[in-house]
Amino acid sequence: MKVTIDNITLEVEPGTTIMQAARQIGPEIAPPAMCYYEPLKGSGGKCRACLVKVTQGSEKDPRPMPKLVPACITAVQDGMVVENTVNESVLETRKGIVEFLLLNHPLDCPVCDQAGECHLQDFSFEHGVSTTRTAEERNTFEPTDLGPNIQLNMNRCVLCYRCVYTADQITDSRVHGVMYRGDHAEISTYIEKAIDNDFSGNVIDVCPVGALTDKTYRFKSRVWFSKPVEAHCSCEKCTGNVTLWYKGDEVIRVTGRKNEWGEVMEFICNTCRFDRKKTSDWVIEGPTKIARHSVISANKYGANLITPAFPIAQAARDYKLIDDDRDRSFLHEPAKIEAKK
Amino acid sequence: MKILTEHIDVPQIETIAVYKKNGGYKAVEKALKKMTPDEVTEEVKKSGLRGRGGAGFPMGMKWSFLAKPEGVPRYLVCNADESEPGTFKDHYLMWKSPHTLIEGMIVSSYALGANTSYIYVRGELMYVINILEKAIQEAYDQGLLGKNILGSGYDLDLFVQPGGGAYICGEETALLESLEGKRGNPRNKPPFPAVKGVWQCPTVVNNVESIAATSWIVNNGGDAYAAIGVGRSTGTKLISASGHIKKPGVYEIPLGITVEEFIYSDEWCGGIRDGHTLKAVVAGGSSVPILPADLILTTATGEKRLMTYESLSDGGFASGTMLGSGGFIVMDETTCIVHNTLTFARFYHHESCGQCSPCREGTGWMDKVIHRIEHGKGRKEDIDLLVDVAKKIEGNTICPLGDAAAWPVAAAIRHFRDEFEWHIEHPELATKDGAVYMRPGASWAR
Numbered sequence: 001m002k003v004t005i006d007n008i009t010l011e012v013e014p015g016t017t018i019m020q021a022a023r024q025i026g027p028e029i030a031p032p033a034m035c036y037y038e039p040l041k042g043s044g045g046k047c048r049a050c051l052v053k054v055t056q057g058s059e060k061d062p063r064p065m066p067k068l069v070p071a072c073i074t075a076v077q078d079g080m081v082v083e084n085t086v087n088e089s090v091l092e093t094r095k096g097i098v099e100f101l102l103l104n105h106p107l108d109c110p111v112c113d114q115a116g117e118c119h120l121q122d123f124s125f126e127h128g129v130s131t132t133r134t135a136e137e138r139n140t141f142e143p144t145d146l147g148p149n150i151q152l153n154m155n156r157c158v159l160c161y162r163c164v165y166t167a168d169q170i171t172d173s174r175v176h177g178v179m180y181r182g183d184h185a186e187i188s189t190y191i192e193k194a195i196d197n198d199f200s201g202n203v204i205d206v207c208p209v210g211a212l213t214d215k216t217y218r219f220k221s222r223v224w225f226s227k228p229v230e231a232h233c234s235c236e237k238c239t240g241n242v243t244l245w246y247k248g249d250e251v252i253r254v255t256g257r258k259n260e261w262g263e264v265m266e267f268i269c270n271t272c273r274f275d276r277k278k279t280s281d282w283v284i285e286g287p288t289k290i291a292r293h294s295v296i297s298a299n300k301y302g303a304n305l306i307t308p309a310f311p312i313a314q315a316a317r318d319y320k321l322i323d324d325d326r327d328r329s330f331l332h333e334p335a336k337i338e339a340k341k
Numbered sequence: 342m343k344i345l346t347e348h349i350d351v352p353q354i355e356t357i358a359v360y361k362k363n364g365g366y367k368a369v370e371k372a373l374k375k376m377t378p379d380e381v382t383e384e385v386k387k388s389g390l391r392g393r394g395g396a397g398f399p400m401g402m403k404w405s406f407l408a409k410p411e412g413v414p415r416y417l418v419c420n421a422d423e424s425e426p427g428t429f430k431d432h433y434l435m436w437k438s439p440h441t442l443i444e445g446m447i448v449s450s451y452a453l454g455a456n457t458s459y460i461y462v463r464g465e466l467m468y469v470i471n472i473l474e475k476a477i478q479e480a481y482d483q484g485l486l487g488k489n490i491l492g493s494g495y496d497l498d499l500f501v502q503p504g505g506g507a508y509i510c511g512e513e514t515a516l517l518e519s520l521e522g523k524r525g526n527p528r529n530k531p532p533f534p535a536v537k538g539v540w541q542c543p544t545v546v547n548n549v550e551s552i553a554a555t556s557w558i559v560n561n562g563g564d565a566y567a568a569i570g571v572g573r574s575t576g577t578k579l580i581s582a583s584g585h586i587k588k589p590g591v592y593e594i595p596l597g598i599t600v601e602e603f604i605y606s607d608e609w610c611g612g613i614r615d616g617h618t619l620k621a622v623v624a625g626g627s628s629v630p631i632l633p634a635d636l637i638l639t640t641a642t643g644e645k646r647l648m649t650y651e652s653l654s655d656g657g658f659a660s661g662t663m664l665g666s667g668g669f670i671v672m673d674e675t676t677c678i679v680h681n682t683l684t685f686a687r688f689y690h691h692e693s694c695g696q697c698s699p700c701r702e703g704t705g706w707m708d709k710v711i712h713r714i715e716h717g718k719g720r721k722e723d724i725d726l727l728v729d730v731a732k733k734i735e736g737n738t739i740c741p742l743g744d745a746a747a748w749p750v751a752a753a754i755r756h757f758r759d760e761f762e763w764h765i766e767h768p769e770l771a772t773k774d775g776a777v778y779m780r781p782g783a784s785w786a787r
Contacts, residue, residue: 034698044529045529045697045739046696046697046698046739047697047698048697048698048699048737048738049698051737067736067737068736068737070529073529093733093737096699096730096733096737097698097699097733097737099733100698100699100701100702100703100706100733101698101702103702103705103706104702104705133722133726134706135713135720136706136709136710136713139705158698159695159696159698159701161696177524178524178695180695181507181509181692181693181694181695182690182691182692182693182694182695182701182704182705183690183693183695183701183702183704183705184695185694185695185701
């Protein structure tokens with residue numbers, strides 16, 4: 001099947017979604033995803049971050065689709081033409097989606113454990129605007145206790161339903177879910193029952209924001225101060241392939257291994273995640289590959305590789321000595337003040 | 342010309358004996374004994390009957406989309422989750438004459454080859470559910486439901502399912518989720534219910550009024566039904582008239598009468614209450630754009646507006662509206678449009694399921710902004726903000742609730758912008774009890 005995304009044509013298998021096709025081209029073309037999570041069946045279609053314009057439905061039926069369609073759940077048709085980054089209305093809509101997601105999201109990134117690996121941060125950095133139009137107070141929720149390992153901060157939740165799908169698909173019983181509706185909908189357990197299951201910790205990894213975080217890692221470090229290392233162990237419950245996060249010599253956190261799109265492909269058990277926090281528990285494979293645009297890479301390569309270097313460079317270029325009256329001598333010829341180069 | 346409400350005022354029409362005496366269940370006999378399912382579908386197609394739930398999609402076409410794979414059961418689901426503010430026609434029909442719906446259900450299920458059918462009734466209408474269940478039991482007792490109906494070899498089981506009282510469960514895929522016992526979140530489409538509906542089987546979801554009309558079509562033929570009405574708007578429509586009119590109520594109108602006749606004629610609404618003039622009309626339930634008096638009576642091109650799908654939507658969003666579900670809300674000059682818009686926005690804020698972000702966040706945002714304006718705390722930029730938020734919601738959501746939330750707000754600002762501005766510029770006047778902006782030198786009605 002032939003599909004054209006942003007003027008790049010490629011061949012894909014039947015049944016491929018627009019999102020998967022775009023990801024085959026590369027991260028510059030791939031639409032953002034806040035709720036879609038490839039390993040989880042049925043996920044996607046909710047956050048509307050990946051809306052794209054289909055300007056030609058297929059070879060057979062070349063009519064454009066009337067509305068923007070979610071790339072993550074729309075299957076490719078032969079001869080389909082899709083516009084993502086080249087379409088004004090798509091980018092405009094995406095600005096709106098960022099605005100909607102941030103409307104009730106607290107801007108508490110400085111104290112949020114997810115900061116640095118937060119999909120909403122990335123999404124708003126790439127597609128949002130720096131101003132705000134809302135004058136309304138944000139919705140807040142009563143705290144819910146999910147047990148000793150998982151910290152829920154419902155105020156940060158964007159209701160992507162990923163954790164619900166995770167609990168449905170990789171644990172044998174789901175005890176948490178979405179309660180209430182509208183902007184008061186919240187992730188909660190029935191009568192505050194603690195989530196206690198061998199694989200429950202994976203909801204932390206799938207959460208795109210800081211709504212579900214690791215209690216054993218809470219406030220221990222910023223993401224960018226820690227060093228990720230691939231490791232494995234022989235575990236009876238899971239594959240044992242994990243990423244260890246070091247701060248100095250200490251393992252401060254264990255997570256599943258994430259792919260290029262921030263998706264965990266092999267879910268890990270709670271023993272690996274919460275209990276094995278000594279280097280001696282693990283066989284180290286080597287450092288995790290980190291994309292250079294990641295916040296973890298900041299200051300680790302040459303300064304010219306870090307984006308956005310532009311504002312810093314611009315500020316340096318535009319720097320001028322201030323023309324200050326107090327520097328002048330009125331007794332002599334007024335000194336000529338030249339701006340430094 | 343009355344089709345659905347012809348015998349509705351006959352005493353005890355809710356009992357099967359009286360209903361049969363008034364010509365009831367003849368369509369079942371005719372369809373099951375003398376017609377094939379395809380012939381019934383053909384008649385419905387010929388009738389041009391359009392879905393009465395709001396979208397107005399041709400019913401025969403919807404039926405023909407139903408996938409019919411071998412060995413897979415098919416279902417008919419009746420959408421009786423009528424919860425649109427301003428609409429109360431299905432409630433009235435089911436309460437007064439439950440057998441009209443049941444007869445339609447049998448005929449329609451037969452046409453679609455469904456052996457199990459459901460009536461999904463909104464949970465608040467518990468007494469209607471009791472009436473329906475009693476009527477269904479009567480039909481079972483008379484051999485009109487169950488195995489081998491009237492000796493035709495056709496089996497049908499009919500169930501009533503109460504909903505939990507959520508507006509969103511009136512959206513067909515949310516209804517199916519709810520029917521399956523899950524949280525009533527709309528599904529992503531495709532697949533459409535015609536391919537994968539309830540329990541992943543092909544399903545048709547139709548409104549109460551549409552299904553009830555099929556028995557008349559079987560009795561009298563599709564052509565007779567198509568003879569009523571104008572153009573592609575055929576047959577009769579139940580209109581729930583409410584607001585500042587002399588005679589609020591449910592009226593069955595032949596499609597094609599003028600809006601003016603409907604509002605002012607003694608046969609229907611009987612005119613605006615004494616001493617007042619028409620200001621605005623919401624023609625099809627709270628979701629459709631509001632129109633000021635001059636635009637509801639005549640189109641932008643000066644033609645008389647008719648009670649039809651086409652005529653009401655003439656002019657598009659700029660100067661038109663929609664027939665929708667037929668919730669006809671009339672407002673006189675004492676109505677504050679900002680307050681009315683706040684009521685609608687609050688409703689959609691409350692009823693959004695919270696699944697997709699534009700609707701979840703946008704409806705709440707619009708509600709809060711309009712609330713501020715209404716309570717004298719509006720900012721000048723709020724009006725344009727509302728329009729922009731509405732634009733960002735519309736078309737970007739999983740189900741039509743987002744559109745339904747955006748249209749009333751955007752339309753109210755389009756036609757009554759001065760009223761919003763007055764609220765912002767004169768908060769001390771606008772927040773007085775019962776204060777309504779009067780457009781200087783202009784009367785609302787012609």
